[in-house]
Amino acid sequence: MPRPRSKENKGLPTRWRRRSGAYYYQVPRGLEHMWDGKKEFRLGASLPEAYRVWAERLGKMEETRTVAELLDRYSLQVVPTKKPTTRAQNQVAIKRLRNVLGVVPITAIKPQLIYQYVERREAKVAARREIEILSHAFTKAVEWGILDRHPFKGEVRLPGEKSRTRYIADWEIDECLALEPKRKKGSVLALQAYIKIKLQTGMARSDLLRLQPERDFDDDGIHILRHKTADSSGKRTIYEWTNELREAVAEAVRARPVRTSKWLFCTLEGEGYIDEETGRAGGFDSMWRGFMDRVLAETKVTERFTEHDLRAKVSSDAESIEHARALLSHTTTQTTQRSYRRKAEKVKPLRRGRSE
Template structure:
């Protein structure tokens, strides 16, 4: 009987192991020539790096019998095409679903298993060693989305004829946030006194002004370059999140307020840089290898801590809430869609239009009172009033 896998190796593909701070592949005997003549091949220190290295070395998985086999090919061919942030999250999600479904055959697959998995994973658990909380309904839904997409690819690759649970499972949808940032709250955060003339507070305040004028997402704002995006007719932006699916650009035409917001952003930079927002070294805040802006998020959290301590704002809000404020304050749904660079208005309406809708009540009474048909009615009314 094989030795059980250690805790850190559970959920990894077969012949993988994590040791000494890195991921390694235990090369099958006779295939060392394909792996630099090594029996133990180092894949990388990060999980997404390990999958990328593995994808370069392995060919197509021709013999797929189990869900684990399918997930292996999915990890090789599909995940590397996604953004770095999606790759990292998908790989962690693969580990979780592989632990439960990996040894099962592709078919038959009962849809009831999805409900059972959601119920089990929706219960949050705290790791006694690290103190990290895992699980939850949102995490469970994301993992099932990956499994469902893998089955969709299984149909495309010819392993099965029909998706076994698509259309058969109805999961409770997630409710979008309803936090609306009021105008007075914006005034409060913009009035926060900076401790330094060129510190992070002034930079974030300039960033907020620009965000409230354009509605651009964090990743797009932090990627703005003076040579590529700041043009004579306005700010040119192609949404980073959807540029593979939608190549359309958005031009935010210059206005007095927009020019002033860009000018303030330039003045708050700690160093000359190609980026509109940069760190002390002049580099942009987005780590393109990971698709994350960890340094900026830490700055924002410290800024929000000061806002809650030193202003009248009592309820924290996120950058995404500011983007939703732009969508809510826009003059029309179509204007909001254009500002937020959405493909259609469905997402705009559902997630970003958070203001209460003002409606006119139905008029039940006629505009003019009807003339009573007889004098007898008038007389009766006068008698009753008297």
């Protein structure tokens, strides 16, 4: 887990640090060219001086003429406000955009150029996501007064990413839960408890792996503030206790490799799985892959499924779209219907009377 900010660094802008009597800016990877090639740039000895140097650097970015310069400013002012995983994905996309379109003047970007960019990329899904980043950068360019209008918003129609359709059958879940554990704690037992809780609540992985019993469990149920939307909608959900949910949670507690850990699901060291700096859960992902390898090798299940497919099963099995929305802690039913309802819709044929 990342260390909390020291007292002297609290209140400073993102990536600022004070040490050895001076203020420093930790330069994001890939942006060293904007800060004299340094990974850590000295802003000044005093706070006023640091802010003055900072303002001068930002001022230079207002002279935006090329796509590369626009993306540099976007990387500095917009990307740091996003979630860790999104930040990392954005930086990868920005690097690819800079390599191809960096020297192009922002006034020369036209819809035809966007189509050509996607057409020439073999990885179409990645290309579409890169264009989404570029589009948002141009939206910010209008907001910053660099341009009067967005050069291709509403004029480019790219085919959307195909939704995943894998639906996990009940018998496949039974096979997973019947897998014989090789250890008395952790691994298989922990994932079997995880699956049970997931299938009852539909909770997102980022929320389920952040559960702390003493903090999140109350007499009326499990309380969560949806991590993904904590800074936007602030969606809160209480999953009411049932005997089945209590038993699944008890199994998770018994399966913990470290009994005194504050986390419901923890590593061998008793730490949480989520790396708050990156937003990733590498240890959990590795454990899940190993679990699925055993499932495919030792059970009747023949098709791999992801942890995320469990969430889609919850949505698909819910009695109504509204119940599915509530379980998944979505603010509207549109997202639930578009990406998570995977069962075929059953309809009754229209009954027509005989014509005379």
